[in-house]
Amino acid sequence: MFKNLINKTKGNFEVRKWIRYGKTAILGLLGVMILSSCDRSKYIVLDPKGPVGQEELRLIIISTILCAVVIIPVLAIFVYIVVRYRNKPGNNAPYEPEWDDSKVLEVVWWGIPIVIIGILGFYTAKTAINVSKPPVKDVTPVVVQVTSLDWKWLFTYPGQKIATVNYAEIPAGVPIQFVLTSDAPMNSFWVPQLGGQEYTMPGMAMGLWLQANKTGNYYGSGASFTGTGFAHMKFRVKAVSQANFNKWAARLKKNSPALTSDGYEDLVRPNTVKELSFSSYPKNLFEDIVNKNGGTYYDHPHHMGDDRHMQTTSTHH
Amino acid sequence: MSQSVSAQASGHGHEHGHDQGELKVLGFWIFLVTDCLLFSTFFGAFAVLRDHTDGGFTAHDFDVTGFILETFILLISSFTSGLAVLAMHKGEKNSLIRWLIVTVLLGALFVGLEINEFANMVEEGATISRSAFLTSFFSLVGLHGAHVSFGIMWMIGLIIQLAQRGITPVTKNKISIISLYWHFLDAVWIFIFTVVYLMGVM
Amino acid sequence: MTNHEHTEHTGSMKAYIIGFILSIILTIIPLLLVLNHMMAKTSLTVSILIAAVLQFAIQLFFFMHIREGDGPRYNAMALILGLVFAVTIVFGAIWIMDFNYVVQ
Amino acid sequence: MNTSHFFVTGDPMIYGADVSIVLVTIGILVSLTMLKKWGWLWREWITTVDHKKIGIMYLLAALLMLFRGGVDAILMRIQLAVPNSQFLASDHYNEIFTTHGTIMILFMAMPFMFALFNIVVPLQIGARDVAYPLLNAISFWVFFIGAMLFNISFVIGGSASSGWLSYPPLSETTFSPGPGQNFWIWGIQISGIGSLASGINFAVTILKMRTPSMRLRDMPLFTWSVLAASIAILGAFPILTGTLGMLTIDRMLDGHFFTMTKGGNPMMYVNLIWMWGHPEVYIVVLPAFGVFSEVVATFSKKRTFGYGSMVYSMIAIAVVSYYTWVHHFFTMGAGVDVNITFAICTMIIGIPTGVKVFNWLFTMYRGRIEISQPMLWFLAFVPTFVIGGATGVMLAAAPADYQYHNSYFLIAHFHQVLIGGVVFAYLAGMYYWFPKIFGFELNYTLGKWGFWLWQIGFYVCFMPQYALGFMGMTRRIYIYNQTEGWDMGWAPLNLISSVGAFLMGVAFAFQVWQILYSIKYGKRDFTGDPWDGRTLEWSIPSPAPLYNFAIIPEVKGRDAWWYKKQEMQQEEGYEQETPKYEPIHMPKNSGMPFIMSCFFFVAGFGFTFEWHWMGFLGLIGVAITLYARSFQYNTDYFIPVDEIERTENALRNRSTLIQKTSMEETLGR
Numbered sequence A: 001m002f003k004n005l006i007n008k009t010k011g012n013f014e015v016r017k018w019i020r021y022g023k024t025a026i027l028g029l030l031g032v033m034i035l036s037s038c039d040r041s042k043y044i045v046l047d048p049k050g051p052v053g054q055e056e057l058r059l060i061i062i063s064t065i066l067c068a069v070v071i072i073p074v075l076a077i078f079v080y081i082v083v084r085y086r087n088k089p090g091n092n093a094p095y096e097p098e099w100d101d102s103k104v105l106e107v108v109w110w111g112i113p114i115v116i117i118g119i120l121g122f123y124t125a126k127t128a129i130n131v132s133k134p135p136v137k138d139v140t141p142v143v144v145q146v147t148s149l150d151w152k153w154l155f156t157y158p159g160q161k162i163a164t165v166n167y168a169e170i171p172a173g174v175p176i177q178f179v180l181t182s183d184a185p186m187n188s189f190w191v192p193q194l195g196g197q198e199y200t201m202p203g204m205a206m207g208l209w210l211q212a213n214k215t216g217n218y219y220g221s222g223a224s225f226t227g228t229g230f231a232h233m234k235f236r237v238k239a240v241s242q243a244n245f246n247k248w249a250a251r252l253k254k255n256s257p258a259l260t261s262d263g264y265e266d267l268v269r270p271n272t273v274k275e276l277s278f279s280s281y282p283k284n285l286f287e288d289i290v291n292k293n294g295g296t297y298y299d300h301p302h303h304m305g306d307d308r309h310m311q312t313t314s315t316h317h
Numbered sequence B: 001m002s003q004s005v006s007a008q009a010s011g012h013g014h015e016h017g018h019d020q021g022e023l024k025v026l027g028f029w030i031f032l033v034t035d036c037l038l039f040s041t042f043f044g045a046f047a048v049l050r051d052h053t054d055g056g057f058t059a060h061d062f063d064v065t066g067f068i069l070e071t072f073i074l075l076i077s078s079f080t081s082g083l084a085v086l087a088m089h090k091g092e093k094n095s096l097i098r099w100l101i102v103t104v105l106l107g108a109l110f111v112g113l114e115i116n117e118f119a120n121m122v123e124e125g126a127t128i129s130r131s132a133f134l135t136s137f138f139s140l141v142g143l144h145g146a147h148v149s150f151g152i153m154w155m156i157g158l159i160i161q162l163a164q165r166g167i168t169p170v171t172k173n174k175i176s177i178i179s180l181y182w183h184f185l186d187a188v189w190i191f192i193f194t195v196v197y198l199m200g201v202m
Numbered sequence C: 001m002t003n004h005e006h007t008e009h010t011g012s013m014k015a016y017i018i019g020f021i022l023s024i025i026l027t028i029i030p031l032l033l034v035l036n037h038m039m040a041k042t043s044l045t046v047s048i049l050i051a052a053v054l055q056f057a058i059q060l061f062f063f064m065h066i067r068e069g070d071g072p073r074y075n076a077m078a079l080i081l082g083l084v085f086a087v088t089i090v091f092g093a094i095w096i097m098d099f100n101y102v103v104q
Numbered sequence D: 001m002n003t004s005h006f007f008v009t010g011d012p013m014i015y016g017a018d019v020s021i022v023l024v025t026i027g028i029l030v031s032l033t034m035l036k037k038w039g040w041l042w043r044e045w046i047t048t049v050d051h052k053k054i055g056i057m058y059l060l061a062a063l064l065m066l067f068r069g070g071v072d073a074i075l076m077r078i079q080l081a082v083p084n085s086q087f088l089a090s091d092h093y094n095e096i097f098t099t100h101g102t103i104m105i106l107f108m109a110m111p112f113m114f115a116l117f118n119i120v121v122p123l124q125i126g127a128r129d130v131a132y133p134l135l136n137a138i139s140f141w142v143f144f145i146g147a148m149l150f151n152i153s154f155v156i157g158g159s160a161s162s163g164w165l166s167y168p169p170l171s172e173t174t175f176s177p178g179p180g181q182n183f184w185i186w187g188i189q190i191s192g193i194g195s196l197a198s199g200i201n202f203a204v205t206i207l208k209m210r211t212p213s214m215r216l217r218d219m220p221l222f223t224w225s226v227l228a229a230s231i232a233i234l235g236a237f238p239i240l241t242g243t244l245g246m247l248t249i250d251r252m253l254d255g256h257f258f259t260m261t262k263g264g265n266p267m268m269y270v271n272l273i274w275m276w277g278h279p280e281v282y283i284v285v286l287p288a289f290g291v292f293s294e295v296v297a298t299f300s301k302k303r304t305f306g307y308g309s310m311v312y313s314m315i316a317i318a319v320v321s322y323y324t325w326v327h328h329f330f331t332m333g334a335g336v337d338v339n340i341t342f343a344i345c346t347m348i349i350g351i352p353t354g355v356k357v358f359n360w361l362f363t364m365y366r367g368r369i370e371i372s373q374p375m376l377w378f379l380a381f382v383p384t385f386v387i388g389g390a391t392g393v394m395l396a397a398a399p400a401d402y403q404y405h406n407s408y409f410l411i412a413h414f415h416q417v418l419i420g421g422v423v424f425a426y427l428a429g430m431y432y433w434f435p436k437i438f439g440f441e442l443n444y445t446l447g448k449w450g451f452w453l454w455q456i457g458f459y460v461c462f463m464p465q466y467a468l469g470f471m472g473m474t475r476r477i478y479i480y481n482q483t484e485g486w487d488m489g490w491a492p493l494n495l496i497s498s499v500g501a502f503l504m505g506v507a508f509a510f511q512v513w514q515i516l517y518s519i520k521y522g523k524r525d526f527t528g529d530p531w532d533g534r535t536l537e538w539s540i541p542s543p544a545p546l547y548n549f550a551i552i553p554e555v556k557g558r559d560a561w562w563y564k565k566q567e568m569q570q571e572e573g574y575e576q577e578t579p580k581y582e583p584i585h586m587p588k589n590s591g592m593p594f595i596m597s598c599f600f601f602v603a604g605f606g607f608t609f610e611w612h613w614m615g616f617l618g619l620i621g622v623a624i625t626l627y628a629r630s631f632q633y634n635t636d637y638f639i640p641v642d643e644i645e646r647t648e649n650a651l652r653n654r655s656t657l658i659q660k661t662s663m664e665e666t667l668g669r
């Protein structure tokens, strides 16, 4: 039966060789396609434009290297063993069917991953702590409140008292404290080139530090599924100089319509809209949104803008 | 084809050096452990949501005498189901049936009191859809109540079987299993008593 | 009848009565503590939880006969693992839901 | 409920499905009647409590569901192949990825796994059945009915569309009214009962039903993996039951566990569902590890290296997998301390997994590697799974995950472990144990076509998705490049990915062909031991007789059958002593599991459409069947000695007979 199998294998060798060529060709093609579509700027996660994204990219690279350090040798050993110990006629590699134990080897492969995980764990912790703090200390941050709606993004600026939909302008070089909530199913706020995402959740005001070092238009999108219009929940984050930012805010104050309570009710309705700008919004809009969805049950440790009198009628103390 | 054997002789499986009865008890025990995890899930939700009263009924408003009564009734029924098992081991069928009936009655009383408690709350407007706290309360306590009710139906079935067949290895095994179940429900109640009621009115 | 008499969960009248009395006592103590507001909140919580755990143990040992049976104690192992998981579910949920909102 | 929406309308694809379902059903009913097979179907299959037959039914169901889930996948890939595609509308696409994910994991991977449990475990431990044969049948039927309930949503009522784990508030009535979400809940809830029962059943079977001479440390590694998976099932599935129960309470009773208003907390659902969901993915992968442990040892002709570590690592994975769930929502702001803790716990899983990989490699080391069909899948598994695992570790680095979460990088990761780990392994297991169940092998040439197409298709489909993740493409979008003038350059890679999906589709078609072809022409296995196996299942004829072992086997350590064979060879003229049979105690067939699950169907269907009377009627039916069963005492019988003798002799004669004819055939060819 053994021999039978071997013969069969041989018989199919041609086919296999052919298939293998095919596979190589396709993989090669794939590589070329990937490379050609690869001006690096398309890989926005790998091309961060701010300190948070950079910090995260560093961790991505570290983790990739640490994994590669084990994975590549494993695969090499794997190929070697399979080739060396193939059951084919004339293979005189040693055969020890009873050999099943080696303390040394076992220690090695419990040990190496432990070390790797130790190192990776360390960097993970370090990065996690770093990105939970403002990226630079000596510049006063700007606060932008973000509310995800079905299916659009509302940005309110407590400092400037202006509001936008589906785009946000921010000053470059200034840490931005995004404060996130949702008045619809939870979404996730993601601007890959500035840094990682964070969920927007009803009743909760979540903090996310981001910062752009270069001016430009950055792609942002919702990352957590919210139903029919989800695919259209893209937004633009435009980083400009501080001076231009101030000018822009002033222009909005002057030229744009106000967002009224009724206007907000309109926004809440499930549909998609284009970019909008507003010169003002109802007082405490964001706080009200958070509270109406259960925000009163939590203590909010960081401020939600300049309206610090957030009610904390929380029953637990 | 092959002759059929009465399951009375189902001290079978000697070929494996163990018997069906023991096997079933182990399986049931493991089931109870998983049931315990089911309750934990509801306990977890309750613990997280217990303050989320939305301005309505709070844990301070529980009827203290009601739950104290329920607790003692269930405790006593756990004891009587134990007495039933003792009677069974002594081979006293009538006494066994009697203790089971007492247990069933106590269980029914417990369920009745619980339904009454729920009804009173609902009357006050404290319904399951009033707040997250109440949703988690009714679900957790109701889940336990449903378990007790199920146990009552089951026990009645066993009483009938005992009356029909007397104490056999099979019925014996069934009784051991239900008494396990009954004690388990008592154990779960202890935590409901403590976490839901006592910590609520505290 | 069969050869498995020795594995049966017997337990004696005495054990049941002791168990019963203990569980009554362990129910009354926390009740008194709570109804008479005898302690500060944290210590009160801890005490009544301890009473509950003790009572649970009594059910296990006096009524459910966890110690009996021969061969490996798979039932005890299952129980212990189950309790570890149960604690994880409850306290894990509490810990994770007890937010501080700052990922970044 | 508005009954005018009872049948899903307005889509040619669905009309097509309606028509073909009706036609196929009629076809099946007619042919069963014409061939007078109703009685046979009832006696031999529907009422069976034989673990082998139950295993076969699981296997068929799993393959069917692989097809259904695969068609979903193909539809998604057609939609995503080009930008601005109008092939599927948003809601339809959303339904499809929801059903795809749900079906693939709960109704494909799980039954495939239970198929192997059922087929292999009792045979490997020298048992005549599982601990609770009737419960086993209940598990199957309950699973099957749950799966069917979920599947009919395609044509009746509409499917769920809020993702395979249906996060609230999206899955609450406010945002997902109607039966779709209910189908999802009840389909999973009902089949979940079956999974939990199987977990109990196999845990007890393994602990208690082994042949008395088999110590735990002699157990084959597949059996160990089943034990580990069962432990994880017991820990995880009650949480699923509870969580779905809460969602039901929210939807049916207007509760507020997870709603936005009145104090509900949606994140609590996310927390709970992953307490189940994360162990769940390890539940399906642990038996996969077990399959490969058997395959590698058999086809390397060598003892498994590091048996002890293999066992410990599996138990460790089963337990530690309970402590990693937060890695699915690192970005929900549970705090730095929580994230770091769970990131590290998650990475720790890589350690025992790595140990397993190394031990497989060193099982092959100094062995004699036979590249048979099952082994082929192992060779593909190693690189695929190791890379997929490595990307898992990258995801586990919490702050890096802020950039990967819900992107196509994640999609690529989990398909790589699910397909490379689970699907490859279960297919390997199917090829490996196929002769044991059916008595013939699957054709190698066709199998190789299937294999290579799967491999190429897999890499072509999923490697580009990692890149897409880095390009910022998020999951669950039905369309791209359309709005707001963003051209993110996703089009070429998506096209490539879709090509890969089609290749996998073709691969699957080859496998179906392979099975059909081999039914007729496959090499018959008359030895009972086609691979020169090591464990007990190979010591009995293929297919195994009803009672598996006429004599309960005596085991002298690990790889019992391998050493027994050596013993037989060494002792010149080894003559098995004439066996002295004893009557064998067996459970009787029962229609109760099927009837009960029909009532479950009624209940599930009623609750889905919020026809509560029907739901409760169904539940009462379930209760009554249970009650009736409890009053049944005449449930077992003995197979008498002469019948055993007859069967055994027939088997022996058949094997010599077939041996002869097949020799002639081979010579003739």
Ligand code: HEA
Pocket (backbone or CB within 6 Å): A066, A067, A070, A071, A074, A112, A113, A114, A116, A117, D281, D282, D284, D285, D327, D328, D329, D346, D347, D349, D350, D351, D353, D354, D355, D357, D385, D386, D387, D388, D389, D390, D391, D392, D393, D394, D395, D396, D397, D401, D404, D405, D406, D410, D413, D414, D417, D418, D421, D422
């Ligand atoms: C069979 C299924 C399966 C398996 C086995 C795994 C295995 C792993 N998974 Fe995966 N995972 C899924 C199925 C699976 N996963 C699914 C379905 C999802 C998404 C669900 C959804 O959102 O819809 C997911 C999502 C997911 C996330 C969430 C990401 C997010 O949502 O943002 C994370 C994060 O930590 C993760 C991590 C891991 C890790 C660390 C492993 C580890 O177990 C891998 C271990 C293996 C190895 C590491 C390789 C071999 C080891 C060595 C050779 C030793 C040395 C190696 C090192 C030290 C690096 N997975």
Ligand code: HEA
Pocket (backbone or CB within 6 Å): D066, D067, D069, D070, D071, D073, D074, D076, D077, D097, D098, D100, D101, D102, D104, D105, D108, D109, D162, D163, D164, D165, D411, D415, D418, D419, D422, D423, D461, D474, D475, D476, D477, D478, D500, D501, D502, D504, D505, D506, D508, D509
């Ligand atoms: C075991 C689990 C499993 C398996 C095997 C697969 C298999 C496949 N999956 Fe799936 N997938 C999931 C589990 C799985 N998936 C989960 C859990 C999700 C998340 C869902 C969610 O977001 O909620 C997901 C999501 C998911 C997405 C993301 C959708 C989105 O977010 O928008 C995509 C996209 O490419 C995808 C593709 C595929 C493909 C191409 C296959 C292929 O391997 C399929 C192979 C194909 C076949 C086996 C086809 C057989 C069909 C035929 C033979 C018919 C032939 C017909 C034609 C060729 C027309 N899957």
Ligand SMILES: [Cu+2]
Pocket (backbone or CB within 6 Å): D277, D278, D281, D324, D325, D327, D328
């Ligand atoms: Cu996970």
